[in-house]
Amino acid sequence: MASAAFTASSLRMRPAPPSLKHSQPSGLRSSLLPVNMKAYPSLTAHRGSLHICCAAKPETVDKVCQIVKKQLALPDDSSLSGESKFAALGADSLDTVEIVMGLEEEFGISVEEESAQSIATVQDAADMIEKLIEKKGA
Incomplete structure (x- = not known):
């Protein structure tokens, strides 16, 4: 202990x-x-x-949830959180690529292929976005 x-x-x-x-x-x-x-x-x-973990801002997590809902055509009342796994939501590899493209467009970032492959949850995506935004601003 x-x-x-x-x-x-x-x-x-x-x-x-x-x-x-x-x-x-x-x-x-x-x-x-x-x-x-x-x-x-x-x-x-x-x-x-x-x-x-270095948790992303709640606003970032919320935006990622909205993008995931849109890309996967989930109902607006679907309950998503940082722990929501793309695979558990029915996303395949193509869906994940489309989610990453939506995130890139929404946040004005560019995600490396290696980083995109490590994203499994909403929280993973939000944390990566904030790191990329921070690097971009530096």
Whole structure:
């Protein structure tokens, strides 16, 4: 078991003191991680493992969801989130290419083929978009 020490924009792990080793609730799934006065849904724990990602802005995730719905002809009331997998939504490889093309057009970015192949979820796409936009602005 480990405890986390948060700094302005990073997370460091260190062993928990013996008095805290058995006090962690076992049902922890996710929480909001405050970074630079913003809360990002980016900390998830599953059975002894800890997954941290640099979550994209909610607006970016929402735009990606709208593009995915449009490209896959899903009803407007379809429930999509960052964890939604393209394959689970019925997308094949051609659909994924079309989704990436829609993202490129909407956000004014260019996605390398290698990066496009690593996109499996809405969150993957949103994170990649923000990285590309950041690079473009630098």
